[in-house]
Amino acid sequence: MAGQYFDIAHMLAGGLVLLSMTLLYQDRMFGLLNVFALHAVVLSTSVAWQGHIQGAPHLYITALIALVLKAIIIPVALRRMVVRLGIHRTIETVVGVGPTMLLGMGLVALSMVVMLRATATADPLAREDLAFALSVVLLGLLMMVTRRNAVSQVIGFMSLENGLILAATGAKGMPLVVEISVAFSVLIAFIVIGVFLFRIRERFDSVDVAALDAFRGERR
Amino acid sequence: MPASGDRPLRPRVEGKGLMPVAVALWGVVALFTAALLAVAAHRARTASLLVYLICLTVCLTILGVAGVQLVTGAGAAPTVQLPIGLPWIGARFRMDALSAFFLVVTNLGGAGASLFAIGYGRHEKAPGRVLPFYPVFLGAMNLVVLADDAFSFLVAWEFMSLSSWALVMAHHRDPDNRSAGYIYIVMASFGTLTLLLAFGLLSGGGGDYAFADIRTATQALPGLVLILVLIGTGSKAGLVPLHVWLPLAHPAAPSHVSALMSGVMTKVAVYGFVRIVFDLVGSPVWWWSILVIGVAGITCVMGVLSALMQHDLKRLLAYHTVENIGIIFIGLGLALAFSAHDMRAPAALALTAALFHVFNHCLFKSLLFFGAGAVLNATGERDMEHLGGLIHRMPLTAFTFLTGCIAISALPPLNGFVSEWLTFQAILLSPALPSWGLKIIVPAVGAMLALSAALAAACFVKAFGVTFLGRPRTPAAAQAHEVDRASLAAMFAFALICLLAGVLPGLCIDALAPVTRSLVGTAMPAQTALPWLSIVPIAESRSSYNGLLVFVFIALSTLLTVEIIHRFASRAVRRGPAWDCGYPDPSPATQYTADSFAQPIRRVFGEVVFRASDHVDMPAPGDARPARLTVTIRDLIWEAFYAPIAAFVGVAGERFNRLQFLTIRQYLSLVFVALVGLLLVVSIWP
Amino acid sequence: MALIRDLAVQGAQMLLVLVLAPLLLGFTRKVKGRLLRRRGPPVLQPYRDLLRLIRKEAVIADNASWLFRSGPYMIFAATWVAAALVPTFATGLTFSWAADLIAITALIGSARFFLALVGMDIGTSFGGIGSSREMMFASLAEPAMIMIVFTVALVAGSTQLSNVANYMQMHASLRVSLGLALVALIIVAVAENARIPVDNPATHLELTMVHEAMVLEYSGRHLAMIELAAAVKLLLYVSLIACIFCPWGLAPADGTLAAYATGAASYLVKLLAGGFLLVLFETSIAKMRVFRVPDFLGIALMLGLLGTLLLFVSRSF
């Protein structure tokens, strides 16, 4: 029984990593949004599963939040925005997709090494989970770093945060998980609103196209 | 770190002999109060008079107390511990022989400056920027000398720099003053930080910053300590190549402050060196002295040569401070060398020479700066090329200034000569030193000392001759007026003390005996016991000098000659136009200027030291425009040491500054890189 | 009683240098004249000049200051005292310990200091030339002199001239360092006394003169004082060389009258010899340009330094 639990949880977590890689791979805006929605779905299932095996009902709330907010509302909102603001449908990358993928592999490997070394004592479920979570986090960060579009960066951040939720839920019996996920949802809402409010079309770097080069932290 | 509980930190007042240091501390308190008073009421007309009067009285009081302490030489000076400063140590103050001597120097200079300022300060345009800081400056210098733990010492030391910086910035509208102040404060805090490192070594990280603990502790790397201390105190005293701020900052301040900075503050720096190297570190090693003596010799020559190139009177004086600091450090270096080889008597001689020169230089340098201030006050000019003939308009100032010139040129019978003579005697004893490095370097430094003495004479012939003699070069100089009584009183007092110290050196040397005894274990033979008040460093068979007798000789023979000639020959005088080989020129522009006076020496030494070059632009025949001579002088030390640093900081600032203009994504990548890097470290950590 | 005699001897010494100085000057001029196939002025001419000058009224420029008028006396006094401290015919004079060799050098320095100052007092260009060049020479000659003093002092173990002279009398020996010192001292002496090749005491050709340029404005008794001071200075250097390098015949401290007599006689001989050699040197060499002088004096400085260095390295040099 336990083995089965383990396999399913393991599979879900692994699937999350795989989807993160796919996010890195995506170069069309809508494709990106779809993959992210999937990402959220998988996350919520894994969270729910964790709630089931840990017998922690409050995790279902987290799962619900993840599902509703990240799998439905935000992708839709972003899609609207892309349409409304006429954002390029293609994603401009700093590093080409290929190298990014390689880098991602490297990151996954790194997180495996780090975590498996670190959690030699912890129970295997937690180990794998943490390792996967760390790789999701790193991949999310990598995405934020290597993508130029605001939207893709937002998505990068959200996938990063998915990793966090994964870790939090994977940590057996961790208190405050719900509160934390709520807090993060607020954070994400802020970001999305910010993107929407400040008409951030292309980049994070400036809140307005007009101000793109006028201001880089200090008047020249 | 000892917990603050285990030592009660209430002021210790038990034990006898506390009176002097207590009085000194109260004096400092009074000075600080005067500063507050000045802040409150610097606009009042009488504020200046009041503040300077307070300073004068306080200085005189401390002077008296310290003098008594020095002469009556109370052996073990007790420590006053106040519950301020570092909590588990408290602020400790102590007045042993060394402190007493330097207190005498400090407050003598302070009293003179205050007296001078009573008159001079009246003409201050921005009293609000001078009055509050002047007493603080005095108080801080006193505290440095009194401090008996590292923290209080450094606080007072840096506070001294800070207050003097404020005084340098007094006339802040002049951009030169601003840059001078900037360079000064940066150099000062550089020095303080090196001293801080030195104390870090001395106290050994345990937090035992009290001098008493440091003395008893065994020091790691005393050599490093010496180097750090040499840098730290040298940057304040003005050792080459750390002297660059000095000729900028000293002239920038109001003249009575310049006098304090040159005459007293540099001495406080010397005190720091002596206190740490001779008292706290102890047991010197021979190579230290090579370092010190070498630097000192170079400082001497560089200082006086640079002084010769100046035509700004106050800057010239400032450069001479550098030279005299060099002389003092030669003495200190010799003392180190001798005591490194446990040659007590010569060490005492060298140390006495150095300390005596400290005293003398305080006197005549203050005197000269007073004179410069008086000239500045009377003519509004610091540039000698615009002066001349002042001896007619301000004879008294001229007389005192002349006295100062003779004294600083080390000419008998004044005091400057005595201390240099003692230094020479110390050098003559040094062949006995076993180490070969010293055998080579000491005579060379002796030559440098002699050279700088001769050059100093030349420089002051120039200074006095161009400023006071000849014909006035500008209307300002022609309409100069004698200065007020207070200033004159200060100048005459110092001139008199110069003379006394010159003709009665024995007294001063004996007064220094307790200091040398406490530092190198012995003192020079008692001088006042000798017949005719002459001084004998080691033995009469070796050498002796009698300033009094020489003075009397010269005075008598002068009077005698005058008397005889006026009586038996003619005393008739006829005034006429100058002869000047037959074609006198009415224009005062034909006189020798400061630059032209220095030209021969510039040709001899300048090419090497300053890359000095004269370029004559001679118009073609028939061309009406005047011929022009342009002299270019380069400050190689600045170019070698400071310009590169400035350039480096500039470039580095530029490079780093790019980080201000990155995009958020790039900043994120910084975070990302940091994270991945650290994770890698953790993953490969054993 | 002894004190009185000592004072008497000291006084005699002071008078002696005062009296002999013009004589030496006259002698040198006479000899020079002879060497140049001239008859030359009478030996006593300097005395006559001085007396005449003293009697004349002094003409001084309108803008002369008190320093200008009192300067000559101070210069003379300083030089005179310095000369009086050099043992001429007897060592161990009462006041000989009042100032050692370094002090004597410094006294001469003081005299020069005032001379240079008064040169600038009137504010003529010639005065300036003279003063600045004089100080430039001095800035090299003085350290050279100090180095010579070091050498001698390190050999004799004292800076007191009397002791030096005694030491030289006791263990006279040929030493490298002393030889260097002698050469250096001669160079310094020539320079200090403004003799050829450094300066020409007999010229008033503007561009070449140094000493004369400074005293250009003087006349009457002031000029006399300065001339006399110059003469005394010359005498001082000759007797200095004599007392250090050929101290023979010097009467010891509290010597007999006979000893003093022999001392005086030998001193006179040394003086004449010194004067003759000086003139011989002068006539055999041409005056050099002003800016060659530093090199000339630099040699002296180097020699002195070398001597001192040798002695620092080993006492046996």
Add this chain to the structure above:
Amino acid sequence: MTFLDLHLPLDALTAVLIIPAAAAVLLVLLPGYWLSARLNMLASLATWLVSLTLFVERPAPSPYLFVDDLNIVFVVLATFVAFTTSAFSASYIGHELEIGRLTPRYLRFYHAMYQTLMFAMNLGLTANNIGLMWVAIELATLTTVLMVGIYRTHEALEAAWKYFILGSVGIALALFGTILVYMAARPVLGEGQDAMVWTALISKAGGFSPELLNVAFVFLMLGYGTKVGLAPLHAWLPDAHAEGPTPISAVLSGLLLNVALYALLRFKMLLAANPAAIAPGPLMVTMGLLSLIFAGFMLYRRRDIKRMFAYSSIEHMGLITFAFGMGGPLANFAGLLHMTMHSLTKSAIFFAVGHIAQAKGTQRIADIRGLTESHPVLGWGLVLGVVAIAGLPPLGIFMSEFLIVSSTFARAPLLAILVVFGLLIAFGALMLRLNEVAFGEPTGSKAPVKASYVPLFAHLALVAAAGIYLPGPLVAWFQAVARLLG
């Protein structure tokens, strides 16, 4: 302990949180600038007074809140600076209102946010649960983000945005670290609440898996280090300081950085309590030195006066982190002292700078000249502040720098020399700018500005007093905390 019983039904600890929260609610409802400003001051004052009573009587630690020697120092300092800043902001914001830079609507928002920030910071400081602490610090970040952007200029919005993004990433990393700590603690403390309760953690830290703690500390260091403003995570800090309202700059430098630092210290203690873990010292020392030297060089090219002092904050935070990284009673003592002094001094400087910017109508250094002539009080106040921040005696920072450098040199000379190098670089830059700003021919308007000098000089007086005399109890306190920090 009577005071509380008389006035407040609940214990001081909760009061410290309740007062700001209640005030925030009230301020949202309350219209009118004058009243809300006063209320703001009043609430801050009350909070401070209550926090003082924590010295006297210390409530027993609950699983959510607790007070110990360490965080009480932070709490009292924070509430005090919050109070003085609110006093300053009363006059400052008034002026902003007059010149129409802010509208009353925004003001209401501003004051509410101010108190929310206070609440968040006090919560973060007194939280006994590392998760709660994390939440509180995130809340503090969000509020400050909103206040930084309050002027609605391009620069302000961009600064706020930059702050927001970088801050969020930092927070995410911090959370991951927190989770890892929980994972490390779980085997020892069992599942659930306890494994996140600070007091429990520190007592059992010895048994945690060291490797996990190491990884956790990496994340925590980077996460909370972003808030502290350590290079290379500092990017948000200068802009946030420069573009927000000056009271917020003061609060940021004076308080928020400290709160983040406090979190860092907590976890450092945790690692220090576990002998097998990598010592956190080297990491903190490295980042501290990096920030110190980097900020020192950055100071040279600054054109905006507020941004310059923001960089000086980075420099000092680096120095403090370095001190704590070095560890040992002396260095820790120095670190605490330096932190306190820096909070007071830097906020004082921002008080002065705020009024100066209002008086001259610009923040460009190039347009501010000769302040000591045109505005003597402000000018000399600024001079005093800069002299203090540059570490000149007799002001407090000199003492801490003295202790840091001298104690380091005896143990690790090379590090001490690097520190001295950084200090000198920064010193040179600060003095250079001070020379231009405070002296020389005055430029710009000479019109006197309606300024509240009390907070400014109160802080400076405290700093000067501390430089000369540290009261015994305070010293004992710091020494106790220093031992606590190990």
